[in-house]
Amino acid sequence: MIRIAPPRTIFARLLLVFVLFGVVMTAVFLFVNRVSHEFYHRELAQTVNRDLARSYVEANFLLVDQPLTVSTLHRGIGKLAAANPDVDIYLIDPAGGIVASSVSEEAWVRRTIAVGPIQSFLDGARLPLLGDDPSHTSRNEVFSAAGIDIQECPARFLYILLRRAQQAPAAARLNTVYSLTEGAGVLVAAALLAVGLSIWFLRLLTRRLSVLDQAMREFETSNGQKLPAPRREHEHGDEVDRLEQSFFELAQRSRQQMEALREADEMRRQLLANVSHDLRTPLTTLVTHLEAVTTDPDQLLSTAERGRYLEIALKQARRVIRLVEQLLEAAKLEAGYVTIHPEPFPIAELLQDVVQKFRLSAGERGVELRLQASAQLARVEADVGLIERVLDNLLENALRHAPPGSAVVVSLTEQEGRVRASVTDCGEGLTAQESARVFERFYRRDKGRSSPAGHAGLGLAIVQGILRLHGSSVGVNSRPGHGSTFFFDLPVHATPAPASAVSSEPSATST
Numbered sequence: 001m002i003r004i005a006p007p008r009t010i011f012a013r014l015l016l017v018f019v020l021f022g023v024v025m026t027a028v029f030l031f032v033n034r035v036s037h038e039f040y041h042r043e044l045a046q047t048v049n050r051d052l053a054r055s056y057v058e059a060n061f062l063l064v065d066q067p068l069t070v071s072t073l074h075r076g077i078g079k080l081a082a083a084n085p086d087v088d089i090y091l092i093d094p095a096g097g098i099v100a101s102s103v104s105e106e107a108w109v110r111r112t113i114a115v116g117p118i119q120s121f122l123d124g125a126r127l128p129l130l131g132d133d134p135s136h137t138s139r140n141e142v143f144s145a146a147g148i149d150i151q152e153c154p155a156r157f158l159y160i161l162l163r164r165a166q167q168a169p170a171a172a173r174l175n176t177v178y179s180l181t182e183g184a185g186v187l188v189a190a191a192l193l194a195v196g197l198s199i200w201f202l203r204l205l206t207r208r209l210s211v212l213d214q215a216m217r218e219f220e221t222s223n224g225q226k227l228p229a230p231r232r233e234h235e236h237g238d239e240v241d242r243l244e245q246s247f248f249e250l251a252q253r254s255r256q257q258m259e260a261l262r263e264a265d266e267m268r269r270q271l272l273a274n275v276s277h278d279l280r281t282p283l284t285t286l287v288t289h290l291e292a293v294t295t296d297p298d299q300l301l302s303t304a305e306r307g308r309y310l311e312i313a314l315k316q317a318r319r320v321i322r323l324v325e326q327l328l329e330a331a332k333l334e335a336g337y338v339t340i341h342p343e344p345f346p347i348a349e350l351l352q353d354v355v356q357k358f359r360l361s362a363g364e365r366g367v368e369l370r371l372q373a374s375a376q377l378a379r380v381e382a383d384v385g386l387i388e389r390v391l392d393n394l395l396e397n398a399l400r401h402a403p404p405g406s407a408v409v410v411s412l413t414e415q416e417g418r419v420r421a422s423v424t425d426c427g428e429g430l431t432a433q434e435s436a437r438v439f440e441r442f443y444r445r446d447k448g449r450s451s452p453a454g455h456a457g458l459g460l461a462i463v464q465g466i467l468r469l470h471g472s473s474v475g476v477n478s479r480p481g482h483g484s485t486f487f488f489d490l491p492v493h494a495t496p497a498p499a500s501a502v503s504s505e506p507s508a509t510s511t
Helices: 010-048 052-058 070-083 116-122 165-221 239-294 303-335 347-365 384-401 432-437 459-469
Strands: 088-092 098-101 130-132 140-147 157-161 343-346 368-373 379-382 407-415 418-425 474-478 484-491
Touching: 010 140, 010 165, 052 140, 052 157, 070 088, 116 130, 116 140, 165 239, 239 303, 303 459, 343 347, 347 368, 347 379, 347 384, 347 407, 347 418, 379 384, 379 484, 384 407, 384 418, 384 459, 384 484, 432 474, 459 474, 459 484
Parallel strands: 368 407
Antiparallel strands: 088 098, 088 157, 130 140, 140 157, 343 379, 407 418, 418 484, 474 484
């Protein structure tokens, strides 16, 4: 058994649908055309011959042969039929019975006919009207009829069928031929026009779908590397236009997500390398010094040396703890496990406490730490603990990059209902590319350098995550060789605090 494969393309399927639709519509057209021609010729024949029976009655053809017996009536009707051989003539009594006919009695199939159509014809009903054909069991034909009112004549109607039974098949065939001939020109022209327009429309529709399908295949085979060409946005586009635009936007988002995944994978590898390096160094130092203390049974180490070894081990242990805390904190922020508890508080006082906390560390580094604040203490709405963490990280970052003999300036200003806190150092500064990436997790300017304080490139990323929870962000202004200024804004609380001056050092211009 031969199986025909269905069309595989939308164009072929739609074209097949249009062809099938055209075939069905052609058959319907032929049927309607034939029926219409048949009704037309029937109505035409009945309209033209509407007064034929009445004219025969008025001419008194039935009174030619006397007396009016059935035999003479047959003979008279025969003479009328001989004058017009295309008709069958019947005399019908009031009950519909056949009294006489131009058709031989042997050809009668029915001896009575329905009188209703005859009466409707005489009453002037709308044509065409069909009456019974006595020579056929079920066929009806158009007719002409007239009433008869002749004494001694049993008939009451002259009933004339306008088509002879033996001519009906030939007439039907001729009618069909003429119907097809008349409609052939229109049918062929309509078919050619319909096919041409259908192919043009289908090609116009499916061409864009083919282009879109090709773009999707190329995007798939290139693993998202080859983006489709951007489409012009259509203000009143159709579904295909919107599909193209949606695919282009989806492809762009997929490309961005794949790039983000690649960057995340690269960051993960960097994280493993950085964390491994940062953990290995302090752990090695910690183990080395502890082993030196615990494996000294002969007391070769002096008390001072033992204390120094334990101090170094303690310092390295704290370094490991800080690194682990940063990793946990960054993971919580990324997972959304950190919940803020905002409350109004004077940020100037918090800033002063943070600066005091870092003064000793700054002094050990040979860096001067300055605090500048406006005369009025501003109260902000934020989570005190998290904002303190932000300030700790920014100050720690500034001190780490500030060279000995320089200054780190922490300032606080208020403008348009917001308070801006900024931390400025006089370090090496950042390039534009470094400024764009400095808040990324695990980012380090010098990937080969180990941080002595357990720094894994997470401090500024944690700052950014905390400020995002507060609906704010952290920014940086920096130039290579001119230091960096990190800043963030917080909204002022509705109830202002009493004014007071807070400053640990005289006002100075930020460097």
